[in-house]
Amino acid sequence: MLTISQAFVVLIIFLLIIEFFKLRKACKQFPPGPTPLPLLGNLVHLNFQFHRDLLMELAKTYGNIYTLWFGWTPVIILNGYQAVKDGMTTHPEDVAGRMVSPFFRAMAKGKGIILASGRSWKQQRRFGIMTLRNLGMGKKGLEYRVQEEASHLVEFFVNLKGRPVDPSFPLFHSISNVICALVFGYHFSDEDETFHELIRVTENLFRFGGSFVHQLYEIVPWLMCRLPGPHKKALSCYDVLSSFARKEIRRHVERGIPNEPQDFIDFYLAEMEKSKDGVKPKYDEDNLVYVINDLFLGGSETSSTTLYWGLLYMVVNPDIQGKVQKEMDTVLGPSQLICYEDRKNLPYTNAVVHEIQRFSNIVFVGMPRVCVRDTILLGFPVKKGTIVMPNIASALYDPEQWETPREFNPGHFLDKEGNFIPREAFLPFSAGHRVCLGEHLARTELFIFFANLLRAFTFRLPEGVTKISTEPILGGTLQPHPYRICAIPR
Template identity: 50%
Template sequence: MMGIRALLIALLVALLILVFLRQLWSRRHYPPGPLFLPIIGGMWELGIKLHEDTFIKIVKKYGNICCVWLGHQPMICVSGLQAVKEALITHKELSERPLTPFFKIFGREMGLLASNGHTWKQQRRFALVTLRKLGLGKKGMEHQIQEEAQQLVESFARAKGQPLDPSLPITNAVSNVICAVTFGHRFSLEDEKFQKMIEAIDVVLKFIGTISHVLYEMFPWIMNHLPGPHKKTFSAHELVLSHAREEIEKHKEQHSFHEPRDYIDFYLLQMEKSRNDPNSTYDEENLAQCIHDLLFTGTETTAASLKWALLLLTNHPDIQDKVYKEIEDVFGSSRSICYQDIKELPYTNAVIHEMQRSKYILLFGGARQCTKDVKLNGYLIPKGAYILPNLRSVLFDPELWKTPEEFNPNHFLDKDGNFVDREEFLVFSTGARVCLAEQLARIEVFIFLIKLLRAFRFQLPEGVKKLSQDPVMRFTFQPPPYKICAVPHSSSS
């Protein structure tokens, strides 16, 4: 009896080895990567917590095209300028969004972030056209941004030069720009519903990228029956959707969409126009998801960029003073400045670009999914594989940037001090899924910074020699909590 049992165990082990070897053989044309292990795949080499250099280490070990298995799901990490451009621009088969278990719930296969195919194309095209109708690139929308920037200046001024934490005021101001675009109005900072919405967005973004998030992606059928941070995250996600639905109902009651003034009005008008179109994806749930997506992406990314900007300028007072001098020399202290004026401020433009490069806020660009087998740099990328565009590998490539790890505005200036736009500047990604609100983000960062720098000189609190620049990982890389002193310029306007 014992002999039969031992024989069965030996046969089982041999079978498992054969299955494992067969898998290795079938994947021999895949890119190299960490050894695939049962259940966890290749995640063992990434470690428990993701860091800025997580994928840099993987690339150094396995090359610019490598495969890391998330359980049984292949993830292809694409690094280097040429490989990234080929993947995101040349191969249209790599433009889909992966529908992971978490993002199926978060994006609902609707809206702008996690939709694909006809739905994505229709919703994205509508969003681009509508943002232009609402004044993106014109003085109409800039006026709204100027107003929020002035509110932020007044918020900082209340500290009277004493140490202040700029994080919440910046987040509120940036979020209110998106609210004005989508809802047609801003919220008072004391508005309880607005604060709950900001808190809900924060809960979701803190969850993404954590070990709990990874576990949910790998074992959703187990995690759905267990308590944990994912439950709180889904509740927060639903709260934002609920807020969007309430705003939609208010707009429907007001019947204002025949003279549209905001994103919801334009969308409701489009729904009415497309009522008899069988191919239309315009409906209230897609609209709610679009609002949800705009609030998440429009708040987190721009706010993070502005927080890093103030930290860097405070740590580099010489650069801050040079920016202020350029603004004063070109425009004086009284003339208002619009986004088009950035052309007359080459050093300021270079500083803004270098802030966004040196403190790139994402671990990698938006993930994609392969819709059919593709050859990339000689490797087979199988249908269904997730694609991770490693934009950090481009933004910190020592062959492209003189001092990639340093904050150096000269990266964007020629020998005569003229601004140089560089194709390696991929902070907004590239290709079909390039950031939808890239222009809005550029305008916001410029106007907010100009307004703040004309009003204040940002200094370290007494006794502080330097602010820490070690990032805090969440959906974006955030600066660690810090305080600065916003000291008014004697001639500020």
């Protein structure tokens, strides 16, 4: 006779075997992939990490469209430029849903733009694009804001007089002030305590993203939500952003909506007023809070991190830094205000900015999509509700598209005559209906900030420092290891 404990162990083993065969049967409905295990799915195959290189390695075995299981949830991975492009653009409407995972559901409630789906997402995104255009996106008015912040950043480095500094905070401060001016109608000063708090919580949020605890939360949310840990801290950090957004909304309401809206909140409040008599208003305060959070996080972290990588690459590649400066010295006047249109006369500088984006690849895989209807994905029938993940890194490092994908090489964007050439595989802003809302703003910021900094300074390592790491730190975005540099006036 078996004891109770032995019988329990036998029962567990029996149930796991049944679950294993159920998974094997379910796998036949999806593109091929490694055989999942009960409870764990393919986490063992991933070494309990979600890393871009592992995803690319698996593609060598299973092809450029394959399936990974996270617990009981299948996720279709698209690998390589062609698979990512075709998967996101052949039937773009079919894969325009957003996977609202347990952690992100707890964080943003499926509202806003980035983490929303369906009709609400379409409405908020359409309004966001229209309002940003009204506020000057793609026009000289917004470009002036970028130029103004770039000049403040140059002044910050001038005042250091070549002393070593970690440029992370000043870059974040200057970049985020562009989106803050658009959304809130004002800039933050360097010393503003509220702004420092917003930076702190933003850093914590992105550091938590992609961590082991984050992945664990997505697999067993019913357990994790009852336990203390970094996930609780991350959620509280998001609450700090939401609380700040609500204070700004109240400030705008108390001031009153002007006849000519001055910022994003003004436009949104005016739209709320128009639609308040509807059966179910399209625009409400909760959605506005989460849209503000999306604009702040998306408009600050990504561009500032890309520039943080950019300065690192210039220190590591002084010959490339010198070529950029030589080109600008030849083309630009000494007091000429750099504008986005200047990129056409600065092909090498423009190529370097693009290569910084390609090589740093800060969002190492694209945000997961969800099929909103039954569709065909690269020849495979895929059911409504299936999660699809485009591996953006695999497009930016695709050896069939880039001559030296694992090297920092501005020549990727230059022809034999030195003219700038766009590349189809350059997809840092993703593709399809979920392409980045602020792509034009980000392109403008990166070019103007980078060109202004390199025209004014030569960036070097501090005296006595001979080595600097170019390996990324895994998180919500791929960050460089903290470093210090000297900005030597030219």
